[in-house]
Amino acid sequence: MPIDAxxxxxxxxxxHLASNGALLRHKTSRRAVYDAARAExxxxxxxxxxxxxEKGDVCEGTITNLFVTxxxxxxxxxxxxxxxxxxxxxxxxxxxxxxxxxxxRPADLVDRTLYVGNSLRGLIAGRLEF
Numbered sequence: 630m631p632i633d634a635x636x637x638x639x640x641x642x643x644x645h646l647a648s649n650g651a652l653l654r655h656k657t658s659r660r661a662v663y664d665a666a667r668a669e670x671x672x673x674x675x676x677x678x679x680x681x682x683e684k685g686d687v688c689e690g691t692i693t694n695l696f697v698t699x700x701x702x703x704x705x706x707x708x709x710x711x712x713x714x715x716x717x718x719x720x721x722x723x724x725x726x727x728x729x730x731x732x733x734r735p736a737d738l739v740d741r742t743l744y745v746g747n748s749l750r751g752l753i754a755g756r757l758e759f
Contacts, residue, residue, distance in 0.1 A: 636676035636745060638690070638755040640735055641666035646712040648682040663691040677745050677755065682712040687733040689713040693745035696728060696752065697738060704728035704744070717748035
């Protein structure tokens with residue numbers, strides 16, 4: 630995918646993460662919930678699918694962490710307590726003070742600049758489709 634590509638993002642409707650899931654703090658091979666979220670959309674309809682937790686908070690994508698541009702131009706990313714994986718890219722951006730944690734709801738993603746990313750791909754611009 631070209632470096633200036635914009636990924637189409639969707640939100641999973643049936644697959645959810647548990648914010649208190651102990652294994653969510655670690656990268657594991659248990660991917661059933663991520664595979665179920667991905668399966669909700671055809672590949673041509675979504676480059677990445679975002680998951681919510683049981684409270685309706687945004688957690689992460691199936692292969693990425695989520696970043697949203699905040700009101701001050703900083704990057705916001707969901708806290709670990711929402712149920713997301715820490716992620717190498719996410720952690721490095723937080724440590725460099727280029728991102729900060731904030732609980733995010735789907736409404737917080739509307740009319741904002743979105744990015745998804747991981748240490749392999751870096752930050753990728755995203756466009757949320759409902």
